């Protein structure tokens with residue numbers, strides 16, 4: 042629940058201040074170039090830590106008729122205001138060792154003048170300055186709420202920089218870029234607020250006031266070069282020197298240093314007054330440096346990047362909000378709640394789960410059913426319903442998402458009259474210790490009430506996996522004897538991008554209707570075991586993907602033939618030397634790890650394909666254990682040669698098989714995993730990697746077993762290893 046408060050505050054603040062933030066960040070990005078271009082000018086003087094103030098002041102006195110001021114700015118440019126020997130009053134950059142003029146003071150370019158005015162006051166003078174000050178504070182609050190949201194999402198400060206689940210482009214980069222730029226943005230906004238407060242005299246007075254003790258007349262005036270005080274001060278510590286107004290002994294040198302201001306007797310060089318700079322003045326100086334980037338190219342570049350990041354956050358933040366609204370507002374029920382046979386209840390925080398529920402709703406409607414879809418928070422009595430299907434995500438630490446926050450109470454006090462069948466689909470992420478916990482709770486609530494009968498067991502979906510969702514639809518279809526068709530967006534095919542691959546070999550389908558295809562690219566194509574081969578059959582141009590095993594330079598695919606499968610039958614009918622047009626899609630998260638000591642591979646059926654490549658290409662001979670589940674011994678025969686070859690090359694350490702049909706008691710790959718739990722926990726404990734490929738159903742069973750193993754042997758949930766990139770999965 043608290044997460045939605047943070048998200049709501051984040052959004053409201055962003056909406057209120059968006060236009061001004063837009064102006065401030067565009068002008069901020071432009072202004073970031075000013076200190077960069079300034080610093081590229083050749084006026085910076087090096088070695089100011091070695092030059093004494095006495096040397097510079099003395100040389101200036103010799104070089105010019107009169108000297109008024111000396112200034113050293115944040116760029117280390119030294120400028121002096123003087124009357125030249127020719128009698129001209131001028132201010133210019135000087136060389137502090139020779140005193141000679143280096144160049145004229147840089148004039149602010151009109152673009153920077155314009156951007157500064159807009160940035161500071163929107164050309165509205167005081168009113169504008171107030172606005173900008175307030176907006177700066179709002180942006181500070183937005184950054185703080187943003188940091189809070191990232192902390193919640195990632196599960197604490199320790200995991201601030203750990204892996205981010207990628208749901209879509211906007212969400213992913215909003216979080217990833219946010220992690221790197223929010224702290225600089227907090228600094229920029231706080232310094233901006235400070236500068237505004239200073240402008241409106243809202244800070245304690247930081248002016249230094251000196252005591253002016255009476256000075257005794259002295260007969261001999263020392264040369265500046267002889268002033269011990271100035272000899273002891275290095276130029277790098279000086280920001281400003283004002284020369285005495287007249288020869289009067291009560292007129293002094295005023296010297297501003299980084300942390301204090303001193304008055305120096307112009308005859309003796311003695312310090313007359315010494316006052317420390319106030320905290321407010323120091324903070325104000327730092328605010329100016331941090332807000333404008335003066336003096337450091339690196340920080341100026343950071344300011345530029347932060348300004349650009351703010352623009353991206355505005356775009357991606359609003360895009361996410363619009364998408365969320367669209368997902369939740371597009372529910373237009375055709376049937377009333379008391380007319381419908383099917384009730385779909387949705388619990389979602391950011392709208393993703395609504396999307397999956399809506400696809401199911403559309404498919405049921407297309408089949409001619411009466412369906413009513415609503416949020417879990419709107420749960421009530423349904424007079425005619427026969428089926429309740431719940432799609433629900435988990436948020437916070439295993440809690441209900443916003444649109445299900447009230448469901449438990451409603452469920453307890455609502456009593457349905459007729460008996461209904463229920464099915465719960467949980468959406469979550471394996472990166473959280475309480476994987477799909479709220480869905481588990483909802484499932485239990487249904488189990489406890491008499492009027493509900495389980496239609497399908499609880500089904501969990503990791504990271505909104507569409508493949509897993511399709512598996513659940515398949516289970517639904519099998520259970521109901523229907524052929525519900527989910528309409529999903531076809532990925533756009535760019536036929537020009539398809540490459541040609543020649544069929545080198547193809548085995549005949551075995552008892553399981555599985556066969557191997559060996560393809561060779563006609564031209565050079567970059568691919569690795571674990572990448573995907575996308576095909577777009579002419580019948581529908583819908584993308585079908587197969588996991589690639591790379592052996593030498595060929596692609597090995599393991600395919601299961603389905604009676605009416607367009608693509609599997611296309612492959613099965615291929616003859617040697619025929620050409621297949623397809624595209625390789627990189628699947629970087631599912632490549633063989635080369636920087637670990639142990640790898641365990643777990644597959645069932647055709648999921649073995651990428652591993653066939655990996656076990657043969659394991660050049661650094663990493664200890665590799667393959668667990669595979671098949672139906673019968675015959676299922677293995679098409680892979681046997683490749684596995685034997687890996688054993689003889691010593692690139693495979695062990696191979697464990699579970700045949701489900703060879704004996705009375707069925708054995709599955711998850712049973713093998715449990716049997717070898719010491720090996721599995723040992724590999725994880727030693728930072729090894731577990732890879733899983735095959736059916737989603739197998740994946741879910743294996744994950745349950747792995748979770749039991751990690752909690753009992755290693756005292757950690759499986760999510761800890763998922764977050765540490767020790768779990769790689771590609772299931773369908």
Ligand SMILES: Cc1cc2nc3c(=O)[nH]c(=O)nc-3n(C[C@H](O)[C@H](O)[C@H](O)COP(=O)(O)O)c2cc1C
Nearest residue numbers: 194389390391393394434437439469470473476477
């Ligand atoms: C802050 C935060 C906390 C989460 N907590 C959990 C959790 O405890 N268990 C889990 O399985 N998934 C958790 N998730 C993952 C979400 O359930 C997952 O991203 C889901 O797809 C979101 O669906 P929705 O956008 O429809 O709410 C969390 C996600 C976020 C951002």
